[in-house]
Amino acid sequence: MCIFELYNYKRNNQNIEFMKTCSExxxxxxxxxxxxxxxxxxxxxxxxxxxxxLVKVQFTQGAKGYAHAHYHTQTTYVAxxxxxxxxxxxxxxxxxxxxxxxxxxxxxxxxxxxxxxLIDCFSPMRADFIGK
Numbered sequence: 001m002c003i004f005e006l007y008n009y010k011r012n013n014q015n016i017e018f019m020k021t022c023s024e025x026x027x028x029x030x031x032x033x034x035x036x037x038x039x040x041x042x043x044x045x046x047x048x049x050x051x052x053x054l055v056k057v058q059f060t061q062g063a064k065g066y067a068h069a070h071y072h073t074q075t076t077y078v079a080x081x082x083x084x085x086x087x088x089x090x091x092x093x094x095x096x097x098x099x100x101x102x103x104x105x106x107x108x109x110x111x112x113x114x115x116x117x118l119i120d121c122f123s124p125m126r127a128d129f130i131g132k
Contacts, residue, residue: 021125022049029056039063040112045129053125059083059112067109072122074102081116085109 027046034042040063046054059065059081067086076085082095087108094100096116102108110118 021130023047034058038065041065043129048125048130051124053122053129055120055122055126055129057118057120059110059116059118061112061115063112065110067107069105069107070126071104072124072126073104074100074108075121076100076102077119077121079117079119081112081118082114083116083118084111084113 023045027044029044032044032046034044037043037057040060042058044056046056048054056079057065076099078094078096078098078100080096082093084091084093085100085108087100087102088106093113095114100108
């Protein structure tokens with residue numbers, strides 16, 4: 001899943017080498033297994049490097065993304081379905097085509113009202129999702 005690429009560059013006439021963590025360049029849904037992410041919740045990691053991560057999350061009706069917080073900035077796009085989201089104490093119903101912004105360290109969670117898919121973008125990447 002995770003690729004480490006060796007990068008070389010020159011700075012002040014010195015060769016600098018470092019490893020960069022990133023996903024493959026192309027990730028095809030048909031070749032990517034869904035990972036368990038809670039009861040009634042599965043996910044596919046669709047691309048990342050150290051700065052950003054894109055995750056597709058599938059919910060069955062009634063499934064919950066339990067309240068939590070993390071230091072990452074998160075934006076979520078509702079690709080399908082209907083969800084009740086609570087962000088920083090404010091609860092709203094969102095559906096296909098809607099988006100949610102979640103600032104770092106803000107508590108948030110959701111309940112799936114109609115089965116659907118969320119597209120989450122995190123910055124920086126969620127290192128805790130790699131290798132699970």
